[in-house]
Amino acid sequence: MTSSLLYAFAGVALCGIGLFGFIRLRHLLRKLMAFNLMGSGVFLVMVGLAQRQGEPDPVPQALVLTGIVVAIAATALAVVLIRRYYHLSGQTTLDESPKEPSQ
Amino acid sequence: MTLWLMAGLLFTPLAWAVLTLLMDFRKGRVVTWLGMLVQLLVSLGLWAVVAGDGGFHYALGGWQAPLGIELRVDGLAVTFVLLTALVAAACGWHASIYLDPAKSWHRYFWPLYWFLWAGLNAVWLGGDLFNLYVGLELISLSAVGLVALGGQAAALRAAIRYLLAALLGSLAYLLGVALIYGQSGSLSLAGIARLTEQSGGDPGLAFALMLMMFGLALKTALFPLHRWLPPAHGIAKSPVSALLSALVVKASFYIAARLWLELGDELGSYALAQGMGLLGGTAVIWGSWRAFLQPKLKQVVAYSSVAQIGYLFLLFPLTWGASEAVSMQAQQGITLQVISHALAKAAMFLAAGNLIMSVGSNRVEALAGVSRFLPFSLFSFGLAGVSLMGLPPSGGFAAKWLLLQASLGSGQWWWLVVLLLGGLLSAGYVFRIYRASFVEDSDIDHFYHPPRSLEVIPMILALLSLGLGLAAESVLSIMALPFEEGGGV
């Protein structure tokens, strides 16, 4: 077990936490943050697993850079959509009826 | 020659996206017409090249896989490139008349439309797992932008929901890619397929394949992950709905199918294959039933997409562990189903747009009496419906015939139930629209007449979908072409 692998397992945990948040949280900004956490987890798995021998591997590093840019593009677009949606409907969730907070 | 065609195919949509971004809607429309022509000619040229000489690998930047990205230009890919060119051109043509140039935000329709087209081509030709991810994101984000265009609350809601589902799907796919790269050290699909063939199955890779299948099924809106689709496809402008239903959902399915056919034998399992098929079969019945109940016209068509997508997932059980001949039949049937559904569903959404434009309401009851005023669009809708029901001589019939044979050939008779019931149910929701439009006691006597060209486009698509059954042999022949092996160590 190398320290890279430790980060890969941290990525696994992040994926789990992020997925749970993504499914259960209803506030859209929180969902978005859960998505970003999950994304970071995937990136950690990608680099940590590929570098398990300890040597840096430029290919997954480049892929993660690309992935980060795609993630910020999606996040920024989502923020624009969510803010405009809130402006028009006054809602911060996708629920049909804005009553009865469960969980 | 091939070099020019490939460069043209990859370059045109991206370049047109930039060009139309700098223009307003009217100028963008004229430029787009030119671009469609170029794209149609290039796609046709590439199709002819592959039909003549067989498929090949195309190394981008001159770097061979696994270092660089290789495109896989084979018969299936160019068939879908050509299908995309046809359907996207039809939808773009329709949009250029349908959309109101006076609304300032419609200028952004064209760049998003071209980016969408670029993403689709990238996916059909993609041979690199990560490149396919970027292509998927290109498609998803431009599709979300198209749904949100106009920015009304309901559209935004549907767009946000769509975006979240698409992002989760892509992330699951990317996680699978991360595992596969960790295991094999390569991103080239051809290379990975060769490696797994040598080393046999591997539980880590099998989990990766499952993750990718989940992500792609979510993006394809497979039951029960379909709930984002009807709002998004229902609320978008009709040409956009047509693009989304006809092409966008097929892109993620196409990747899933490619992965399955390359890696499924080693990494798949009977349970996974049957499970996917079962969900697909449920989607056919559930989607058709929901379509029958929808009060809004476009929701009917959107739920019909959920049902028709279900058929595609029969690919998994029908090819797993099946003999070469049966597997080929299933693949051909699914290919025909993709093509005929793309043509028919685009025709249906465009015709639905015309009908809604004509009566000024999107409710099914509001169609009362429309049969007297807009028989042409209604007729296109019906012809497309014939293909969805799977009646001869439509492409839908040819597809279901092949699937039926494959089911019997592999001894999985239970899929026959799905095929038969699905056809009957789809007849139900198509006739419901017809009945509503033939009601005579309508109190509205004023209908808006859309321009004639708007009515011609869905008719052409519907006729193509209908005629596909007759030309099925020649369309499918290109799939069996020899493919240059090698590439992607």
Add this chain to the structure above:
Amino acid sequence: MIDWLVDGLLVLAILTTAIATLWSRHLFRAVVMFIAFGLLMALAWVRLRAPDIALAEAAIGAGLTGVLLLDAARHLGSRGMGTDGQEDRPK
């Protein structure tokens, strides 16, 4: 040995801030936690010998996304407490 300690603590801190991001009661605090998470991720990338990603994570992940979300959280919190009351609901 000391390396393992650093890595272990860093991973622990990352997971803690991740959980805090999702389940802080106040949206604003959640976003602050998210920014902290981004900075810790940047450190993790340094430890993974990926300085390019570390720079990008600090600038994009923590910096820009953080500002974007802070701005949005302020906006969504400004008109009353939203309609779903995710923040102001007692535990």
Add this chain to the structure above:
Amino acid sequence: MMRSPGLVLAIVGCLAFTAGLAAAVGHIAGTPAPVSLPDVVVDHLAASGVEHPVTAVLLNFRSYDTLLEIGVLVIAGIAGISMARTTSLEDPELRTTDSLLYALQRWFVPLMLMLAGYLLWAGSDRPGGAFQAGAVLAASGVMMRLGGIPMEFLRPGLLLRIGLALGFAVFLLVALASAFGGEAFLAYPKAFTKPLIMTIETLLTFSIAMVLLALFVSAPVNQAQEPEEGEQK
């Protein structure tokens, strides 16, 4: 707290997913990768025109990914500004009188611009490059905007759209020219590889910053409706 069946299902599902993923990672970690891509990258580094392997992968070996990825960014920018209904960026609410922010801005913005320049320049032989530089540039723009500097170029007009697409367009033109001049789409001619990559990176930095800034600016919503340019009131 109510325990709904949905919650239980979500917990079980997420735990199963995490456990499966951990098992898969653990299993894969025990096997050596059959292909060692880092070695292949090192072998071809000399032919890539840059000395830093990550930059070589991003802008040469896998440049098609990068091209499409900038496309994704431009799409987000387009979709974002299509939502924008801002009157003017001189939003009085934003004009801060905070002296701390003012001082920060006074000192930080030039520093950040220098940092962006350095990152861009460093990219060819050490960590850094267009993305990081673009992000820093965008961040300094965000600061300037928070400080109330008008930045008229961010109005949703032609200038903004040119700025959004410039880096992408140049990248695309290089790709096309290399296809017609050389062997394949995106295959740079050997002699010009380094200057071409540097040009692309510089313009990408600028465009990435523009997109991110445009998305930041178009996020706030206000009631004002203003016809865009090219339209009469």
